[in-house]
Amino acid sequence: MKNTQKHSQYLDHGIFLIDAEYGDSGVAAIYLLEQDGEIAIIETGTNLSIPYVEQALLETGLSFNQVRYIIPTHVHLDHAGGAGELMQLCNNAKLICHPFGARHLIDPSKLEAGTIAVYGEDKFRQLYGTIRPIDADRVIEAPDNFSIDLNGRNLRFIDTPGHARHHFCVYDELSQGIFAGDTFGVSYPQITTKQGRFIFATTTPVQFDPNALLNSISKLMSLSPQQMYLTHYGTITPSPEIVEQLKQSIIVFKRIALEAEHTNNNRTEAIQNNIQQFLLKKLFEMGCEQSAKFCSEQIKMDTLLNAQGLDVWLKRNKINR
């Protein structure tokens, strides 16, 4: 751990953003909510992120014992990979997750195998280590509209399929903000344009469903959120322009996938190239003055995962037709 560096920042309403240092800084966030001495942690990052959670707690005079809830928005490992280790450290905590995700955190073997299929064994161990299982009696399943009370602060769970079927978002009544996981896309603040933030959807394997995702975004917007707390990365104001940009990306990604459907060789690569081209063109149109090389580097992992997810969606889409 780079001890000299600060890895967390106070936002507002008792909310801290902790950098999960997922491969690099500014890639994945963990949110810590403190309400009069009780804590909820939304997203866990990976096992390697836990020292940064500990550091943030120490800096604010808090401890693992005050953590009541650990809440991964879905079970993809950049969000839930550290949940088992963190639960081990937080004796008074319950884990809250989507009903479709619970069994994978109680027995992570399938989740490990599925992620190894995407990243390969070496990269998997390097990114995630070994996933620790969680006792079933410490897991609470949160269906749509389920809510919890964090020392008088209401947190409500909104079922949001689309990125994955095991995805929920968390509406925080106090900030009127939504912890959006991957439902409200990715937007890296280090990429800047004259027209404001650049945002696009994430279509990671293996359950991407474009129509469900569009509906889930509308469902979130029906709550009139003041703020979105993105896991990738940080806060964003969900203006009509931002929502439009996000929804447009889903429609374009779907079109790119369908156009590549009959590509015989390297279909994923073809999809990735077209996604990359679309995003860079969009950035240019929005008056981004950073180099294409810099921007490509920032979104490289996302374009690859998006292409892989769209490829899987094409196969599923074909079977269902």
Ligand SMILES: [Zn+2]
């Ligand atoms: Zn993610």
